Amino acid sequence: MAARQAHNRGVMPTVALFVPCYVDQLYPQVAVATLRLLERHGCRVVFPPEQTCCGQPMANAGQAADAAPLARAFLDTFAGYDHVVAPSGSCVAMVRHQYPGLAPDHPALQQVRASTYELCEYLHDVLGVRRVEGRFAAKVGLHRSCHGQRELRLASGSERQVPPFDKVKTLLSTLEGITLVEPSRTDECCGFGGTFAATEEAVSCLMGKDRLDDHARAGAEVITGVDMSCLMHLDGLARRERRPVRILHVAEVLLGEAA
Amino acid sequence: MSAPSDAAVAAGAGAPPPVHHPGGRQAGPYPGHPAAAARFTADVARAHWHDESLWFVRVKRDRAAAQLPAWERLRELAEQIKAHALANLAGYLEEFERNATARGATVHWARDAADHNRIVHELLSARGVTRVVKSKSMLTEECGLNPYLEARGVEVVDTDLGERIVQFRGEPPSHIVLPAIHIKKEEIGALFHEKLGTAAGASDPKYLTEAARGHLREKFLAAQAGITGVNFAVADTGAVVVCTNEGNADMGTALPPLHIACMGLEKLVPRAEDLGVFLRLLARSATGQPVTTYSTHFLGPKPGGELHLVLVDNGRSALLARDPFRRALSCIRCGACMNTCPVFRRSGGYSYGTTVPGPIGSVLGPAQGPGAHATLPFASTLCGSCADVCPVRIDLHHQLLAWRRELVAGGHAPAGKTLALRVTAWIFASPWRFAAAGRLARAALRLLPRGLVARLSGAWGRQRELPAPPAESFRDLYRRTHGRP
Numbered sequence: 001m002a003a004r005q006a007h008n009r010g011v012m013p014t015v016a017l018f019v020p021c022y023v024d025q026l027y028p029q030v031a032v033a034t035l036r037l038l039e040r041h042g043c044r045v046v047f048p049p050e051q052t053c054c055g056q057p058m059a060n061a062g063q064a065a066d067a068a069p070l071a072r073a074f075l076d077t078f079a080g081y082d083h084v085v086a087p088s089g090s091c092v093a094m095v096r097h098q099y100p101g102l103a104p105d106h107p108a109l110q111q112v113r114a115s116t117y118e119l120c121e122y123l124h125d126v127l128g129v130r131r132v133e134g135r136f137a138a139k140v141g142l143h144r145s146c147h148g149q150r151e152l153r154l155a156s157g158s159e160r161q162v163p164p165f166d167k168v169k170t171l172l173s174t175l176e177g178i179t180l181v182e183p184s185r186t187d188e189c190c191g192f193g194g195t196f197a198a199t200e201e202a203v204s205c206l207m208g209k210d211r212l213d214d215h216a217r218a219g220a221e222v223i224t225g226v227d228m229s230c231l232m233h234l235d236g237l238a239r240r241e242r243r244p245v246r247i248l249h250v251a252e253v254l255l256g257e258a259a
Numbered sequence: 260m261s262a263p264s265d266a267a268v269a270a271g272a273g274a275p276p277p278v279h280h281p282g283g284r285q286a287g288p289y290p291g292h293p294a295a296a297a298r299f300t301a302d303v304a305r306a307h308w309h310d311e312s313l314w315f316v317r318v319k320r321d322r323a324a325a326q327l328p329a330w331e332r333l334r335e336l337a338e339q340i341k342a343h344a345l346a347n348l349a350g351y352l353e354e355f356e357r358n359a360t361a362r363g364a365t366v367h368w369a370r371d372a373a374d375h376n377r378i379v380h381e382l383l384s385a386r387g388v389t390r391v392v393k394s395k396s397m398l399t400e401e402c403g404l405n406p407y408l409e410a411r412g413v414e415v416v417d418t419d420l421g422e423r424i425v426q427f428r429g430e431p432p433s434h435i436v437l438p439a440i441h442i443k444k445e446e447i448g449a450l451f452h453e454k455l456g457t458a459a460g461a462s463d464p465k466y467l468t469e470a471a472r473g474h475l476r477e478k479f480l481a482a483q484a485g486i487t488g489v490n491f492a493v494a495d496t497g498a499v500v501v502c503t504n505e506g507n508a509d510m511g512t513a514l515p516p517l518h519i520a521c522m523g524l525e526k527l528v529p530r531a532e533d534l535g536v537f538l539r540l541l542a543r544s545a546t547g548q549p550v551t552t553y554s555t556h557f558l559g560p561k562p563g564g565e566l567h568l569v570l571v572d573n574g575r576s577a578l579l580a581r582d583p584f585r586r587a588l589s590c591i592r593c594g595a596c597m598n599t600c601p602v603f604r605r606s607g608g609y610s611y612g613t614t615v616p617g618p619i620g621s622v623l624g625p626a627q628g629p630g631a632h633a634t635l636p637f638a639s640t641l642c643g644s645c646a647d648v649c650p651v652r653i654d655l656h657h658q659l660l661a662w663r664r665e666l667v668a669g670g671h672a673p674a675g676k677t678l679a680l681r682v683t684a685w686i687f688a689s690p691w692r693f694a695a696a697g698r699l700a701r702a703a704l705r706l707l708p709r710g711l712v713a714r715l716s717g718a719w720g721r722q723r724e725l726p727a728p729p730a731e732s733f734r735d736l737y738r739r740t741h742g743r744p
Contacts, residue, residue, distance in 0.1 A: 062663025193640025
C-alpha cells in the first residue's frame with residue numbers, strides 16, 4: 001500500500017481532505033477534528049479549495065446528468081494525491097461505487113477511487129491504527145450508518161453470516177474511559193436517506209425516533225457515527241423533543257476530550 | 260385523501276361496500292407511497308406493533324441463517340443457479356414442458372394475466388367446476404384470478420389461513436409470505452365472530468385457528484378443483500414443488516380430480532438437486548424455519564386425476580431483456596426483504612399499491628407501469644439491508660437507484676424536486692458560487708426568526724430542528740488558518 005511504503009521510506013503520506021459540502025458549511029468542527037486526527041497519526045493534510053460536492057444528492061435522486069459534471073470536477077480536484085480521506089461513509093461510497101457510471105472515461109477515475117477512504121477505514125486499514133490515544137468518558141452508542149456499513153463494509157453487519165468485525169467500534173473501544181453501549185438493533189437505518197428525509201417525512205422521522213429510543217434504552221449519553229448526515233437528522237429530532245443526548249461525529253469522539 | 264365514492268368501483272361491480280379496517284387497505288385511488296405511508300404511520304402504536312412483528316421474523320431469520328456455516332456460499336450458489344437458469348430460460352422451459360408432459364401433466368402457456376385467467380376458467384367450466392380451493396399464489400393475485408372467477412360464478416376459497424383472513428375482509432395480502440401480518444388477533448376474533456360464528460370477544464389464536472380449520476375442512480371436502488401456486492419448477496424432472504406450512508396445498512389437491520398449478524416463467528430451476536440449495540434458503544429466509552413443513556413435489560397427475568400447469572409470462576420476458584432489472588426475476592418470494600426493510604415495517608404492505616410490496620415490489624412495480632408506481636423506487640433510504648438478506652443476492656437497493664434514473668429520464672419524477680436539485684448542482688459546479696450560497700444560507704439561518712425558519716424548512720422542520728449554523732465554514736476557517744495553498 002502506498003501509505004505504508006511512504007512510511008517505510010520515512011515519508012509521510014499526503015492526505016487530501018475531502019470535506020462533504022454540508023459538513024463544510026454546517027459542521028466545520030467535524031472537518032477540523034478530522035484534520036487534527038489525521039495529523040496526529042502522522043499525515044500531511046491539505047484541503048484542496050476547489051472541492052464542492054461529490055454529487056451524491058443528484059445521483060441518488062436519479063439525476064445522473066446533473067451529478068456527472070460534479071463527479072468529473074471531483075476527480076479533477078483530487079487526482080494524484082497519495083490518499084483522499086473524508087469524514088463520511090456515504091460520500092466515499094459515492095466515489096467508489098457510483099463514479100464509474102458517471103465519469104467512466106475520466107483519466108483519474110481508477111486512481112482516485114482506489115485512494116479514497118472513509119476516515120475510520122483509513123485509520124484502521126491504511127494506517128493500521130489499533131489504538132487511539134485519548135480519553136472520552138461517556139456512555140457512547142455507535143450509529144452504524146448504512147453506506148459505511150453495507151457499501152464500504154466498515155463492519156460485518158447483522159445480515160451476513162461472516163466472521164464478525166467492526167472497524168469503527170474497534171477504534172472507539174480503545175479510548176480511555178469510554179463505555180460503548182449497543183442498541184438492540186445494531187445496524188438499522190436512521191431514516192435520513194437524503195431527499196427521502198423530506199419526501200417521505202413521516203417514515204423518515206419515525207425511523208429516526210425509533211433509533212433514538214433504542215440508543216436511549218441502551219443508556220447512550222452520546223450517539224456517534226461516521227456520517228454527519230444521519231447524525232444531523234437524529235440531532236434535529238432529538239433537539240426538537242429536547243432529548244438528553246449529545247450527537248457527535250466519530251472524528252470528534254476519537255479526538256477525545258483530553259486532546 | 261381518500262375518495263369513498265370511488266370505493267365501489269375499486270372493489271369491483273357487485274362487491275359489497277368495503278368496510279374500513281384499522282391498518283387495512285384504504286379505499287380510493289392509490290395516492291403514492293409517501294401519502295399512503297403517512298396514513299399508516301399516523302397510528303404510531305400500530306406502526307410500531309407492525310414493525311416489531313416483522314422485526315421478530317427478521318431476528319428468527321438471522322438465527323436460522325447463523326446455524327448454517329455455508330450460508331453465504333449457499334446464497335452465492337443460489338444467485339448463480341438462478342442467473343444460469345434465466346440466461347438459458349427458453350431451453351429449460353422446453354425441457355420442463357417435455358418432462359412434465361411425459362409424466363402426464365398438461366402445460367399451458369399464457370402471455371399475460373388475461374390469458375392466464377381465461378385458461379384457468381376454461382379448464383374449470385369445461386368440467387362444470389363451481390367450487391375451487393386455492394393455496395397461496397402471488398401469481399394469481401397478480402393476475403386478479405379470484406375476482407375473474409367469482410364474476411363467472413365460481414367460488415374460490417383461499418385456504419392459507421392468512422389469505423382466508425384477508426379474503427374475508429375483501430383485502431389482498433399485505434405481505435407475500437405473511438398475508439395478514441397487518442391484522443391483530445383481536446380484529447381476527449371480531450372477523451371470525453361475524454364470518455364463522457366464533458364466540459364474541461374471543462381472540463385466542465388456537466381457538467380461532469381451530470374454527471378456521473373446521474370451516475376450511477368443509478371447503479376442502481366440497482371442492483371440485485384445487486389451484487396452487489408453484490415455488491419451483493424442475494426442468495430435469497418436470498416436477499413442480501409447492502411449499503406450505505399448513506399443508507393446505509396438499510389438502511386442496513388430494514381430493515379433487517383436477518389440480519391446476521399456476522406459475523411465472525421465472526420459477527424454473529435446472530435440476531432436482533438444485534432444490535438442496537433453494538429449500539434450505541427459502542424457509543430460513545422467509546420465517547426462520549429450517550424448512551417449510553410441507554415441500555411437495557408434484558410429478559404428473561395422481562391416478563385418475565388431471566394436472567394442468569399454467570406458465571405465465573405477463574411481462575417477465577420483457578423484464579428478462581432489461582439490464583439490470585432482469586436480476587429481479589431471480590426472486591424466490593421469501594419476503595425477507597420486506598421483513599428487514601425499515602420502511603416496509605413502518606409503512607405497511609398496502610402503502611406500495613402493488614401485488615408484491617416492499618423492496619422487490621418496488622423493483623417489479625415500475626416494470627409493470629412506471630407512471631403508476633413512480634414513488635416506489637424513492638420509498639427507500641437505499642440502506643441496503645434488503646440486498647444483504649436476499650437469499651439469491653439480488654442487488655435490490657442498486658436496482659432501486661437504477662429505477663430512479665429511468666423514472667427521471669422518463670419524466671416520472673416530481674418536476675419541482677428535479678429542478679431544485681438541478682439548481683443545487685449548478686451552485687456546486689463553482690466553488691465560488693458554493694461558498695457564496697453557503698454564506699447566504701447560514702446568515703439567513705442565524706438572522707431569521709426560528710419559527711419562520713421552521714416553516715421555510717418545510718418537511719424537514721415539521722419534526723426536526725435545523726442545525727445551528729456556524730459563523731464560519733470550514734473552507735473559510737482553513738483559509739484563515741492555513742492561507743491559500
